[in-house]
Structures are given as structure tokens and as C-alpha cells.
Amino acid sequence: MKRKLLAALLVVTLLVPVITACHDSETETVTKDVETTGYDPKEAVKDFEFGELTGEEKSYTVEMGYFNCDHMVAGIIGDKAGIYEAMGLNVNITKSAETLKALTSGAMDVGYTGIEGAILAVNKGAPFCMAAANHMGGSRYLVVSNDIEEPQDLVGKTIGSMTATPDIDPEFLTWSQKLGIPADASSYNIVDMGQQDACFALKAGQIDAFTCCDPYASMAEFEGFGKIMGIGWGAADVDAESSADTWGLCCIYAMSNDFKENHPELARRLVYAHQLSIEYMYEHPYNAAMMFADGFDVDPYVALRTIYMKTVAEGRTITWHFTEQNIQNYEHYFTQYPQIPDEEIPHVNDVSKFMQTEISEDAGVEDFEKFIEEKIDPVMPIGMTFEDWYGKAKEIDNISDKEAVDISDTATSYLNKDLKDRITYE
Numbered sequence: 120m121k122r123k124l125l126a127a128l129l130v131v132t133l134l135v136p137v138i139t140a141c142h143d144s145e146t147e148t149v150t151k152d153v154e155t156t157g158y159d160p161k162e163a164v165k166d167f168e169f170g171e172l173t174g175e176e177k178s179y180t181v182e183m184g185y186f187n188c189d190h191m192v193a194g195i196i197g198d199k200a201g202i203y204e205a206m207g208l209n210v211n212i213t214k215s216a217e218t219l220k221a222l223t224s225g226a227m228d229v230g231y232t233g234i235e236g237a238i239l240a241v242n243k244g245a246p247f248c249m250a251a252a253n254h255m256g257g258s259r260y261l262v263v264s265n266d267i268e269e270p271q272d273l274v275g276k277t278i279g280s281m282t283a284t285p286d287i288d289p290e291f292l293t294w295s296q297k298l299g300i301p302a303d304a305s306s307y308n309i310v311d312m313g314q315q316d317a318c319f320a321l322k323a324g325q326i327d328a329f330t331c332c333d334p335y336a337s338m339a340e341f342e343g344f345g346k347i348m349g350i351g352w353g354a355a356d357v358d359a360e361s362s363a364d365t366w367g368l369c370c371i372y373a374m375s376n377d378f379k380e381n382h383p384e385l386a387r388r389l390v391y392a393h394q395l396s397i398e399y400m401y402e403h404p405y406n407a408a409m410m411f412a413d414g415f416d417v418d419p420y421v422a423l424r425t426i427y428m429k430t431v432a433e434g435r436t437i438t439w440h441f442t443e444q445n446i447q448n449y450e451h452y453f454t455q456y457p458q459i460p461d462e463e464i465p466h467v468n469d470v471s472k473f474m475q476t477e478i479s480e481d482a483g484v485e486d487f488e489k490f491i492e493e494k495i496d497p498v499m500p501i502g503m504t505f506e507d508w509y510g511k512a513k514e515i516d517n518i519s520d521k522e523a524v525d526i527s528d529t530a531t532s533y534l535n536k537d538l539k540d541r542i543t544y545e
Contacts, residue, residue: 149409149419153200156406156516158399160205167391168483170384172207179385181210184218184230187315187415189333189425190254190370191231193396193437195414196407202395206388214414216313222247228378229389234368234449238465241473248475250374250386251393251484252441255366256353257433260336261294262345263328264321270298270348276327277308279317284309287459289452290330290351298349321345334417337424350433354448355455359434359501363488364442367449372439379478387482394439394484401430401437401495405512419524427508431499439479440487443470 153160185191194212197203203210213227219236221227223245231253241247267273284304285291295302310317310326317329322344329335330351339345352358354367372393379386400407404426412422429437446467453464467473498515499508506526513523 148413150199150413151406151409151516151518153403153406156403158200158403158406160201160395163202163395163398164205164391166483167206167388169207170387172384176382176385177207179209179382181208181229181385181389182221182227183210183212184215184221184227184232185212186216186218186231187214188370189411189415189429190258190437192407192411192414192426193253193372193393193400194231196399196410197392197396199410199414200396200399200403202392202399206392206395208385208388208392222373222375225375225377227375229372229374231370232373233370235465237371237373238467238473242466242468246376247373248376248379249371249441249473250379250475250478251372251390251439252368252445253372253393253397253437253439254368254370254429255363255434255436255438255440255445256357256369257350257359257436258332258369258429259290259351259353260331260333260347261328261349261351262318262321262331262336262339263348264324264326264345265343267327267348270300273300273328273348274306275308277310277325279310279312279320279326279329280314281309281311281330283463287463289456289459290353292456292459293351293355294349333425333428334411334415334421337421337428338417341418341421341424354452357434359432361434363435363438363440364444365448366436366445367452368441368445369436371441374475374478379475383481386478390439390478391482391484394482397437397439398485398490400426401435401491401499403516404430404499404508405516405518408512420526423509423512423524423526424505427505430495431501431503431508432505434501435487435491435495438487439484441474441476443474446470446474 183194185194198210198212215221218227218230219232219240222230222232223240225246237249263273281288285302285307286304292302294300314331314335317326317331318335318338320326321329321339336347340347353369357365374386408422408426409419411425412419450464450466453459499511509526
């Protein structure tokens with residue numbers, strides 16, 4: 120079905136100055152040296168069974184890509200936490216919206232990218248595979264202006280950054296059911312635009328709502344020009360307490376097939392480094408958030424809020440765990456709605472070609488749910504409030520009150536309350 124979008128002419132370039140929730144990472148670095156937070160990357164890699172590298176591989180520069188979405192933060196943590204170096208890897212990291220195209224063309228060896236685009240690309244012959252999971256679901260938001268007091272107020276309004284019309288978008292169809300709003304395109308003005316541009320436009324009052332991942336939702340709430348009205352979980356019947364195998368998939372850690380075959384030892388090390396980067400996010404959340412702030416040029420408060428949402432409030436959604444069941448759950452997210460035509464559903468043509476579990480198995484990666492149960496649940500349980508999480512995160516990373524981010528300095532005081540206290544939070 121041809122996707123019909125109502126275009127709106129927005130002069131977005133004029134809106135760039137309106138977003139202020141950022142900092143200049145080139146002049147103001149908030150990340151602490153990992154050693155001061157009690158982290159030793161050399162100690163972290165001690166359980167990995169290192170294989171031999173060829174002379175070429177010892178000097179090989181791995182090209183890694185990610186784009187401006189919080190789901191991709193593990194890529195920069197591996198660098199900033201010293202994990203790549205400890206694993207004997209030389210990694211050049213590029214933030215680019217063209218990461219998927221670069222993987223498809225062979226210009227990148229590994230990259231963090233969205234699941235739907237990856238499936239469609241591999242189905243068409245793109246030479247890469249899913250080497251590990253990265254983000255299971257959740258963390259997609261419907262952000263509305265403060266003028267939208269009830270979900271029904273959205274009817275007739277302008278919504279930005281959607282890539283499909285509501286009637287064939289499982290995310291919007293789910294919001295339609297939960298929020299009691301129509302799912303037909305004629306009920307809204309749908310504008311096809313990027314998430315960052317949509318965030319600018321919402322603050323300028325040019326649109327009434329937009330869909331996005333973070334940091335844009337947290338940014339809107341931090342500055343006070345918007346609020347989250349709904350979450351897209353990326354799977355049917357899941358919530359923050361769902362187990363790993365009940366989730367779908369949102370973003371993946373993709374790897375070039377040629378790279379995997381020609382450099383198996385580097386491939387093993389990269390997947391293990393990916394695991395360690397995610398572990399760091401859970402075990403050292405305050406400093407991981409500061410790495411996010413520096414890497415994505417956002418306010419440190421926004422970064423803290425983002426890491427909290429991904430690792431506690433919405434469940435353990437950042438993960439390296441994946442099975443074929445997650446692919447099936449993702450497809451079911453679409454097929455549960457009979458009105459979505461089959462050609463709009465991202466079926467995986469060949470699961471064994473798309474999903475390569477043997478790299479993780481060969482690398483000896485840890486069981487994710489065991490890691491969470493033993494090391495994270497006792498310290499930062501699901502349901503922990505942002506304020507309590509913030510206090511524990513400071514304690515873990517040896518952050519003094521004097522140097523800590525002031526979380527009371529936000530335009531939206533309810534951010535520091537339990538998410539379940541929100542009436543419209545779905």
C-alpha cells in the first residue's frame with residue numbers, strides 16, 4: 120500500500136536556536152574518568168578467551184556507525200569506558216543517519232541500526248547480519264504539546280515524524296486502542312519529518328505532537344514544552360516487567376558478513392565488547408548517562424532521565440539477548456492488526472541468514488537475564504523512582520552532591536515521580 124502523507128511546509132532551519140537542552144561536548148565534558156567510578160576495563164575483560172590476531176588485524180580499524188537515538192549509546196560507551204582498548208580493538212565511531220546505507224554498501228563493519236530497516240535491507244540482499252540485540256522495545260514515544268490535555272484533543276491536530284499513516288502503523292494502532300483515539304489518517308495532519316526537526320517544530324508551536332525515541336521526549340519534558348502521552352513498546356502485551364523472550368526487537372547490533380568471515384576473532388571481540396558496554400550502562404548508570412550527554416550533546420539531566428527510562432522505568436530494554444522468538448514477537452506486533460497489508464509487514468525471509476547467534480556463542484557472552492537477576496535487580500529494581508535511582512547512581516559512581524546534576528532544575532517536576540502516577544502513561 121502506498122503510504123499517504125499530508126505534507127506541511129515547515130521552515131525548520133529557522134527553528135534550530137529554540138532547543139536549549141544541550142551542551143557543547145567539545146568544550147564542556149561531563150564524563151568522569153572511569154577509574155574514579157571504580158571501573159577497570161582490563162578487569163572487566165579478564166574472563167574473555169582471547170584468540171590470536173593476524174598482523175593485519177592488530178592494526179585494523181573497525182568502522183562502526185550509530186545514529187542520533189538513545190538506543191545506540193552502547194557504541195560510545197565502549198569507547199569512553201576504555202572497553203574497546205582493553206579488548207585490543209581499534210574502533211572508529213561515526214554518528215550518521217546513513218548507518219544502514221553504509222552497512223548495506225560495505226562501508227561499515229558494524230553498526231547500531233533499527234530492526235525494520237535492517238530486515239528489509241537483508242531481504243533485498245544487503246551483506247550484513249544481526250550479530251547481537253541492542254534494544255528490545257519500548258522507548259518510542261508519542262509526545263504532545265501542553266495544550267493537549269486529553270488524548271482526544273489530538274484529533275484534527277498536526278503530528279510530526281510519523282513514517283506511516285496511522286491505520287497501518289502498529290505503534291499508532293496500539294495507542295489508538297489504549298488512548299481511545301481514531302487511527303485513520305483523515306483525523307490528523309500527518310507530517311513526514313525527522314525526529315529532531317519535529318522536536319524543534321513542537322517547541323515553536325508549528326506542530327501539536329510527534330513520535331520519537333529519546334533524547335527528544337526527555338528533552339521536551341525537561342524544557343517543559345511537551346509531555347509523553349504514550350509509549351510504543353514494539354511488541355504486543357508487554358510492559359516493564361516482561362521477560363526477555365516476550366519482547367520484540369527495536370534496534371540491533373549489525374555486522375558485515377565479509378567482516379565476520381574474514382576477521383572472526385575481531386568479530387568475537389566486538390560482540391563481547393558490546394556486552395560489556397551494556398553491562399557498564401546498568402552497573403555505572405550515572406557516568407554512562409554523562410557519556411550519553413557528551414556523545415549526543417544533550418543536557419546531563421536529559422541524559423540521566425534517558426538512561427533511567429531504558430534500564431529501569433520501562434524495563435531492561437537495552438540488552439544483548441536475542442532469540443528467534445523475539446523476531447516472531449516483532450512480526451506479531453504487525454500481524455495482530457488484520458488491517459495492515461502483508462506488504463507493509465517486515466517479515467524476515469530467512470531467519471538463519473538474518474540472525475547469527477554463533478558469534479555470541481563463540482565469544483562466550485554472559486546470560487543477560489542472569490546478569491540482571493544477580494547484579495542489577497537487588498540494587499536497582501523495576502519500579503524504582505527516578506529520585507531513588509538518581510541517588511543510588513550517584514553513590515555507585517562516587518558522585519558528590521556538589522558535582523552532581525541538580526535534578527530539581529527541571530521545568531516539569533513530575534518527571535521525578537513514579538511513572539505509574541501518570542494517568543495517560545501507556
